[in-house]
Amino acid sequence: INRSRAVIGGQVVEQVAPFLPGFPCNPADARFIGKPVDFVAFPGLSESDSVDEVLLIEVKTGNSALNAREKEIRRAVKEGHVRYVEYRFNDK
Numbered sequence: 001i002n003r004s005r006a007v008i009g010g011q012v013v014e015q016v017a018p019f020l021p022g023f024p025c026n027p028a029d030a031r032f033i034g035k036p037v038d039f040v041a042f043p044g045l046s047e048s049d050s051v052d053e054v055l056l057i058e059v060k061t062g063n064s065a066l067n068a069r070e071k072e073i074r075r076a077v078k079e080g081h082v083r084y085v086e087y088r089f090n091d092k
Helices: 002-019 068-077
Strands: 030-032 038-042 056-058
Touching: 002 030
Parallel strands: none
Antiparallel strands: 030 038, 038 056
16 A cells, blocks of 8 residues: 555656756656656747757656666666657658
8 A cells, every 4th residue: 555655646746746846947848758757858948949958857756766767768868879860751
């Protein structure tokens, strides 16, 4: 029961995190994804149409730690294995 409460509490915090103190950007700049990270954010976009950086945000509560997949994503970002891809579908 306690574990279930912690999971539900964490899910609630994930949804309201952009409006809590200390969130790393303007809530209008964040988009909830949920998996494998909670948010992708584009700081500056809502105020000036200029993106200062791109953030991948993982929300944690209490003593929860990153799981193996989240650690791999963090490692890939730290090592610079991030790119922008334009996918254009042409149905002609």
